[in-house]
Amino acid sequence: MILKNFFIGLSQNQFLNTMAQKYGFKLGAKSVVAGTNVEEMIESVKELNMHGISCTIDNLGEFVYEREEATKAKEQIINVIEAINGSGVDAHISLKPTQLGLDIDYDFCLRNLEEIVGRAHSYNIFINFDMEDYGHLQPSLDLIDELSKKYENIGTVIQAYFFRAEQDIQRYRGYRLRLVKGAYKEPEEVAYQDKKEIDRNLLRLIEYHLVNGKFTSIATHDHNIINHVKKFTIENNIPKEKFEFQMLYGFRKEMQLDLAKEGYNFCTYVPFGTDWYGYFMRRLAERPQNLNLIAKQVFNRKTNTIIGFGVGTFFLGRLTKK
Ligand code: FDA
Numbered sequence: 001m002i003l004k005n006f007f008i009g010l011s012q013n014q015f016l017n018t019m020a021q022k023y024g025f026k027l028g029a030k031s032v033v034a035g036t037n038v039e040e041m042i043e044s045v046k047e048l049n050m051h052g053i054s055c056t057i058d059n060l061g062e063f064v065y066e067r068e069e070a071t072k073a074k075e076q077i078i079n080v081i082e083a084i085n086g087s088g089v090d091a092h093i094s095l096k097p098t099q100l101g102l103d104i105d106y107d108f109c110l111r112n113l114e115e116i117v118g119r120a121h122s123y124n125i126f127i128n129f130d131m132e133d134y135g136h137l138q139p140s141l142d143l144i145d146e147l148s149k150k151y152e153n154i155g156t157v158i159q160a161y162f163f164r165a166e167q168d169i170q171r172y173r174g175y176r177l178r179l180v181k182g183a184y185k186e187p188e189e190v191a192y193q194d195k196k197e198i199d200r201n202l203l204r205l206i207e208y209h210l211v212n213g214k215f216t217s218i219a220t221h222d223h224n225i226i227n228h229v230k231k232f233t234i235e236n237n238i239p240k241e242k243f244e245f246q247m248l249y250g251f252r253k254e255m256q257l258d259l260a261k262e263g264y265n266f267c268t269y270v271p272f273g274t275d276w277y278g279y280f281m282r283r284l285a286e287r288p289q290n291l292n293l294i295a296k297q298v299f300n301r302k303t304n305t306i307i308g309f310g311v312g313t314f315f316l317g318r319l320t321k322k
Contacts, residue, residue: 004285008185011281012063029276032250032283032290033060038083041272044249045089048268052260055091056128056246057084060273061099067108070101074112076273078119085123092126094269097140110143114150121153126176131157133184134191141168144175157219158209159183160202161191169205169213178217178246179205183282203228210238217267219246223255240264248283251290 034044045055059077064070077095084091095116101109120127129140144156155175158165159182169177181198182191192198202220206229209216218229226245233243244265247256260266271279283290 005185006285008282008285011278011285017275017277029280032248032271032280033276034249034270034272036272036274038080038272041080041270042083042087042089044272045091045270046087048270049090051257052266053256054244054265054267055089055270056094056267057091058094058096058130058269058271058279060271060275060279062096062132062275062278063098063103064101065103067101067104070099070104070108070112073099074116077116081116081120081123081125084125091270092128093120094128094130096130096132097143098132098136102136102139102143106139106142110146113143113147117147117151117154121151125153127154128176128178129154129156131159131180134162134186137162137164141172144172155215158205160205161186161193161198163190163192165201165205166208169208173209173213175213176215176217177209177213178219179209180219181222183286185285199225207232210243211236216243217246218243219269221247221252221255226255226259251283 035041041057045057048055057080059073059080061069061073061076064073077093077100080093084093093116095113097109097113100112100116117127129144131137131140140156144154147154155177156172157178157180158169158172159180161182162168169179179202181202192201199222202225206216206218206225210229210233218225220226229243229245232238233240240263244267245259246267246269249268249270256266256268
């Protein structure tokens with residue numbers, strides 16, 4: 001829990017985010033981020049497609065507070081949509097409303113999203129709204145409600161740690177939904193804190209949506225959840241076309257390939273771009289062992305260099321926190 005809070009704290013530090021963007025991949029994000037530009041990302045997607053794996057692409061960015069930056073993010077995402085269409089890869093988009101200006105102005109964000117969803121709609125490309133922290137949950141659902149009046153190529157995420165998840169999944173069962181445990185630090189007034197309770201709730205939500213919902217994306221690296229889904233879908237005659245497994249780029253690669261080989265729909269979440277810092281720190285918060293994954297690749301001489309970086313940035317972060 002201490003380490004989780006430590007990395008979540010780092011993930012929200014704007015000064016360190018700017019530094020990370022400046023000094024790029026040298027800090028070790030390369031193993032979990034598929035390049036800094038569209039060309040590199042498309043190459044990674046093609047390679048995954050060759051193994052029968054589809055992709056959801058995240059042009060990294062979040063918690064944007066300047067209009068100019070949000071407009072730039074919108075243009076970049078439209079550029080990714082064009083690249084998906086132009087290259088013919090099997091992929092769709094994941095985006096975060098705060099990247100498109102939700103913290104600046106709701107209507108401005110809505111207009112940005114409308115352009116993105118409209119362009120994707122013209123190519124029959126699906127857009128998934130990633131779910132961020134509790135403060136952004138209701139406004140994000142409001143955006144989806146508004147956009148659904150005109151478009152059906154959208155879906156979102158239900159986070160099992162929220163008490164309201166059960167109510168939300170019932171309301172949004174007609175949508176393609178990604179079901180996850182939840183990645184942010186949330187207060188006990190609104191969210192389960194105990195891992196076992198979160199796992200139990202995730203299983204309840206998965207079973208509910210597999211039986212009652214549209215298409216279900218089960219997004220987890222947890223083999224216990226995956227094995228439960230395999231058993232449940234066989235016992236309940238749920239066809240493989242009704243669901244897929246999702247994992248993040250760079251994590252449990254063998255298992256990703258194995259699931260695809262077993263004939264399950266599999267989709268890898270492919271983040272790319274220079275704004276990788278917050279994403280990267282949340283992965284360390286979820287599983288500090290992920291440090292090994294990164295350390296192995298980058299610091300095969302001295303793994304503690306990166307730990308030193310983490311500790312150093314934490315204290316620097318405390319000095320510079322807004
Ligand atoms: P968890 O971290 O709970 O681990 C459970 C067990 O699985 C571990 O004890 C270990 O045994 C095994 N395990 C896990 N990772 C492993 C690894 N790398 N190697 C070996 N074993 C491992 N969150 C959010 O709030 N909003 C969102 O929009 C999304 N979107 C999203 C998309 C996708 C595709 C994924 C995979 C995840 C998200 N998440 C998310 C993150 C999600 O909420 C959650 O924080 C992480 O997936 C971590 O939880 P897991 O269920 O993966 O396993």
